[in-house]
Amino acid sequence: MLIRLKGGRVYDPANKINGKIGDIYVRNGRVVSRPGTEKPDQVYDLSGKIVMAGAIDLHSHIAGGKLNIARILLPEEHRDMVEDRTRLKRSGSGEPTMTSFTTGYRYAEMGYTAAFEPAMVPVNARQCHLEMADIPIIDKGCYAMIGNDDFFLRMLAAKKDKKAIRDYVAWMMNATGALGVKVVNPGGISAFKFNGRKLDLDEKTPHYGVTPREVLLSLAGALEGLGVPHPLHVHGCNLGVPGNVETTLDTIAGTGGLPMHLTHIQFHSYGAEGDRKFSSGAARIAEAINKNKNITADVGQIMFGQTVTASGDTMAQHAHSHLANPKKWVCMDIDCQAGCGLVPFRYRDKDFVNALQWAIGLETFLLVDDPWRIFLTTDHPNGAPFTSYPHLIRLLMDRSFRNDMLATVNKHARVASNLGAIKREYSLNEIAIMTRAAPARILGLKDRGHLAVGAAADITVYSEHANKEKMFSKPDYVFKDGQLVARNGRIVDVVWGTTHVVRPEYDSAIERPLKTFFNDYQGIALDNFVVREGDFPEDGRYRFKAHPTKKRRAA
Amino acid sequence: MTTKIANTVRQFKNVPCPFCGLCCDDLVVERNGKDGKKLKIAKNGCDLARRGFEAPVAGAVPxxxxxxxxxxxxxxxxxxxxxxxxxxxxxxxxxxxxxxxxxxxxxxxxxxxxxxxxSHALFRNFRVMQNSGWMTTTVAEIRNRADLVIFAGTDGVSVSPRFFEKCIWPKKALFTNLQKEREVVFLGRGPSIPSAAKPPRGGKKPTLISYDTKCLAELFGTLRALYHGRRLDAKQAVGVAISDLEKLIEKIKAARYGVIVWASGQIEETFGDLAVQAIAEFIKDINETKRFAGFPLGGGxxxxxxxxxxxxxxxxxxxxxxxxxxxxxxxxxxxxxxxxxxxxxxxxxxxxxxxxxxxxxxxxxxxxxxxxxxxxxxxxxxxxxxxxxxxxxxxxxxxxxxxxxxxxxxxxxxxxxxxxxxxxxxxxxxxxxxxxx
Known part of the structure; x- marks a missing residue:
């Protein structure tokens, strides 16, 4: 079937198209070139409409064991927010810890066609894939958590060479079906199991005696050497601790030029100045990002309201558990590999710290010059549910609205923040970069996030509106792989997306020590740890697509 | 994964066993070629596994x-x-x-x-998560890290017969000297299959503290009070001498990574969730200064x-x-x-x-x-x-x-x-x- 999307104003920054009026043709799920005399089977008249590729969320906790713990922890959230089943849709509930089917519908209704789970614990990978198979419509993928696992820390402590580390990282990505690798509080989750409560960038971990900096450089180097498109996804040290801006700046300065993606950087941009010993470090962080072209970041914006923080960082989560609202929380040590902590939070606009966190996130967005290197996230659900993206986009695009909002938050936070003085307003082209072109590029998804001939026909069509929140909440049309799935913000068809992975090459000699380690210590067989596509039913919900790596470099 | 032995028998290695919640995955299962259906466990496994894998395929008519x-x-x-x-x-x-x-x-x-x-057993745990949360751990963490494992109202082996073999007394551990450091305390009854819970040669002998098994919540309430240094007027609580509980508190305070194992299905009091909550809150308290974790056993x-x-x-x-x-x-x-x-x-x-x-x-x-x-x-x-x-x-x-x-x-x-x-x-x-x- 040939579809013509006629006369829309196209924002396709990957192909340097900035608001040009034109046609897009779609056939068999792909963007195709203008056909000769063939008459399209369907024509959508998009005059006056805005056309972009489907949006991509590169950091959103949408699946895996910790999210399920959060759901069990918060039955009240699921009681208060329910989703009815329809002829097309399965039922569901919740918002910050939304259920699987609902997650797919909500993203698609907002014009998002892909979202990536950033914290897959390797031993939990199988469950993560089983759960993602129940997220309809959108594409998915995960980053495997490495850097607190005992096998890796033992290698690092034994000063294993670069090749061995690369082989391990590559093996683990293959074994778990990962698109990237994330490190969470490098060494810190392991340290917490030895009763460590704090770990600075150059502090030695208990038992292994390695530093977070060594963990970061080793993993970032391994990914670069393997040619994995997505750089190391870093949740740094000292999350949420006032004064952690120094750690973050130190992390950036110490990368030695290696590419790194600093995630939810808002939570890592706190100064310790002022009467309340809490201040914004956003300007300094933004300056460092502007200067260091090897660094990318997503913000992890907070929004006011009830949510739950879900993180692998047991050290930080336990330290913040006294802030739990409602007063209940879970921490878990996980199987010689990781941990997880769930602490419900209610961010309040009249609270000094929360209001300043909100301002710090926005300052970061607005002070980083290059929209190709800063990404729109709320670290769903940690800062806020992803459903707040349209509101967030309005805050970025509309200065007077932003200042109206700023006027309502805690007075002292307002004074402590520079936000009111920042004049910048994001353009539609910049929004298209940070929510489409840039995430696709940094994840190595060559046929997503843009609209050139050959690209996947993940396409979102909006009506231009002065109120950008309105505009981005309910796109007129959303196409997934060429199929119309949502219209005016309502699901009209349910399809099943792809799980994106990379499968970097490795020397299978790494399997020997792994087999021994699994036998002796992990307590499950290596053979049963490895997630294989053939383990899953052939029901069309487990479609994996392996993206090419760049050429592996000599170690 | 499969090896052919002779013509009629096929052997499967590293077979995961779904017949209890521990899901051991080291079984060797042989299939008899005659009808291609008869299975026999050749190595590892337990009574539950045998009953499951070797169950006859009969009476299969709707x-x-x-x-x-x-x-x-x-x-x-x-x-x-x-x-x-x-x-x-x-x-x-x-x-x-x-x-x-x-x-x-x-x-x-x-x-x-x-x-x-x-679900009766499951919800004793879920109710605690819904109400107050907890701190827990997993099999490989216990196996490699625990130096003190307290079985609260369960013997472990009656739920998962190989729990000690897989979790408590493996051949090796990363962070704990199994002979010198790892210690087991049973609150309630000793192991129903003593051989299955036996420490290795040179390992510490388990301690048994019997209590009125319908009062697990009260037992942990008492332990919590003692842990915080409260003086109790009573000489005993739930059938245990306070001095025995004080000795247990000393062990808890000396432990680097202690674990409390419970099986919610075996808790004998009616409101079993309150017993689980008492355990969970005790563990949270201990974690203010040191590391301890809970482990819910069940999942069949x-x-x-x-x-x-x-x-x-x-x-x-x-x-x-x-x-x-x-x-x-x-x-x-x-x-x-x-x-x-x-x-x-x-x-x-x-x-x-x-x-x-x-x-x-x-x-x-x-x-x-x-x-x-x-x-x-x-x-x-x-x-x-x-x-x-x-x-x-x-x-x-x-x-x-x-x-x-x-x-x-x-x-x-x-x-x-x-x-x-x-x-x-x-x-x-x-x-x-x-x-x-």
Whole structure:
């Protein structure tokens, strides 16, 4: 079937198209070139409409064991927010810890066609894939958590060479079906199991005696050497601790030029100045990002309201558990590999710290010059549910609205923040970069996030509106792989997306020590740890697509 | 993974065993070539595993009202019962994750209630998560890290016979000297299979503290008070001398990484969730200054896998009703057992794909029962429709979640069996109900 999307104003920054009026043709799920005399089977008249590729969320906790713990922890959230089943849709509930089917519908209704789970614990990978198979419509993928696992820390402590580390990282990505690798509080989750409560960038971990900096450089180097498109996804040290801006700046300065993606950087941009010993470090962080072209970041914006923080960082989560609202929380040590902590939070606009966190996130967005290197996230659900993206986009695009909002938050936070003085307003082209072109590029998804001939026909069509929140909440049309799935913000068809992975090459000699380690210590067989596509039913919900790596470099 | 021995026997290695919540995955299972169906455990395993893998494949005929029927007839009869039902209960739910997904889809579509046979035990834990949270750990952490393991009201082995072999007394550990450092304390009774819990040569002998086993919550309340240095006037509490409890507190204070293991299904007091909460809050207190963690033991019949699936799909861990068009949860009112006893469910779909002795509970005579059960399952009187089902991990592949709720293991297919899986049976019923072929 040939579809013509006629006369829309196209924002396709990957192909340097900035608001040009034109046609897009779609056939068999792909963007195709203008056909000769063939008459399209369907024509959508998009005059006056805005056309972009489907949006991509590169950091959103949408699946895996910790999210399920959060759901069990918060039955009240699921009681208060329910989703009815329809002829097309399965039922569901919740918002910050939304259920699987609902997650797919909500993203698609907002014009998002892909979202990536950033914290897959390797031993939990199988469950993560089983759960993602129940997220309809959108594409998915995960980053495997490495850097607190005992096998890796033992290698690092034994000063294993670069090749061995690369082989391990590559093996683990293959074994778990990962698109990237994330490190969470490098060494810190392991340290917490030895009763460590704090770990600075150059502090030695208990038992292994390695530093977070060594963990970061080793993993970032391994990914670069393997040619994995997505750089190391870093949740740094000292999350949420006032004064952690120094750690973050130190992390950036110490990368030695290696590419790194600093995630939810808002939570890592706190100064310790002022009467309340809490201040914004956003300007300094933004300056460092502007200067260091090897660094990318997503913000992890907070929004006011009830949510739950879900993180692998047991050290930080336990330290913040006294802030739990409602007063209940879970921490878990996980199987010689990781941990997880769930602490419900209610961010309040009249609270000094929360209001300043909100301002710090926005300052970061607005002070980083290059929209190709800063990404729109709320670290769903940690800062806020992803459903707040349209509101967030309005805050970025509309200065007077932003200042109206700023006027309502805690007075002292307002004074402590520079936000009111920042004049910048994001353009539609910049929004298209940070929510489409840039995430696709940094994840190595060559046929997503843009609209050139050959690209996947993940396409979102909006009506231009002065109120950008309105505009981005309910796109007129959303196409997934060429199929119309949502219209005016309502699901009209349910399809099943792809799980994106990379499968970097490795020397299978790494399997020997792994087999021994699994036998002796992990307590499950290596053979049963490895997630294989053939383990899953052939029901069309487990479609994996392996993206090419760049050429592996000599170690 | 498979080796051919002689012509008639095939050997499977590293076979995951779905017959208790520990899901050991080191079994060696041999298949006899004569009929291609007979399985025998050649290495590792336990009584539960033997009973599961070596169960005879017999009596695999669908029945309607006790009379033999074809698969299609049985499916049609099941669909007819469900069509006439306003509030069917789907329970038992001894199935793989794939089976659970199929049941949830049907229940969501027709407005059923979903629960699991083990939910009484499960909800003692979930209630604590819903109310106050906890700090827990997993198998490999205990195995490598624990220097003190306290069994609270369980002996471990009566739930998972190989728990000590896999978790407490492995051959090696990363961070603990197994001989010199690891110590086990039993609160309640000693191990029901003493050989299965025996420390290695040179290892510390376990300590046994007997208490009034109906008072686990009170025991932990007392321990918590002592831990915080409160002086108690009593000389004893719940049948234990305070001096013995003080000695235990000393051990707890000296431990680097202590673990408290409980099996919520074995807690003897009525409000077992309060006992779990007392343990969980004690562990949180200890973690103010040092490391300690809890470990809930259970998870047979893939209870955690089914609960996880229900949670990511509906937002709630079982005891969830779809009759209002969206998930509605109540940890008490929607207990499957209660719904049946009170006559608030008007049909029962009971699934047991792992074992023949997980029978449907008592129910009013006029509540029809559709039994999806393993071959040879005793069809209780009143099972209106019986559909024999294949066993995941034996007859087909599937997924299973271990008792710690983290590790999902792949279940393997070891033989060809004509029987359909839970997912296939439930899918067939759904197709008929939708008016399909």
């Amino acid at each position: 029945k309607i009202a006790g009379k033999k029927a074809s698969f299609d007839e049985a499916v049609a009869a099941a669909a007819a019962i469900l069509k006439n039902s306003d509030r069917p209960l789907f329970s038992g739910m001894g199935t793989d994750i794939e089976g659970a997904k199929a049941v949830l889809q049907l229940a969501d579509g027709i407005g059923g209630v979903v629960d699991h046979a083990a 019949d893939n209870a955690l896998g089914v609960a996880q699936t229900c949670t990511w799909q509906s937002g709630f861990p079982l005891r969830t009703a779809f009759g209002e068009g969206h998930p509605v949860h109540d940890p008490y009112l929607l207990s499957g057992r209660r719904l049946l006893v009170e006559g608030e469910a008007d049909a029962l779909v009971w699934t047991s794909a792992f074992r023949g002795d997980l029978l449907p509970p008592k129910r009013p005579k006029d509540t029809p029962c559709i039994l999806i059960g393993v071959p040879g399952m005793k069809v209780s009187p009143g099972a209106d429709v019986y559909i024999p089902v294949a066993t995941p991990g034996v007859d087909h592949t599937g997924s299973f979640v271990r008792t710690d709720s983290v590790v999902a293991l792949p279940l393997r297919k070891l033989r060809d069996n004509d029987l359909p899986s839970v997912a296939e049976i439930v899918g067939a019923i759904e197709t008929v109900m939708r008016g399909g072929a």
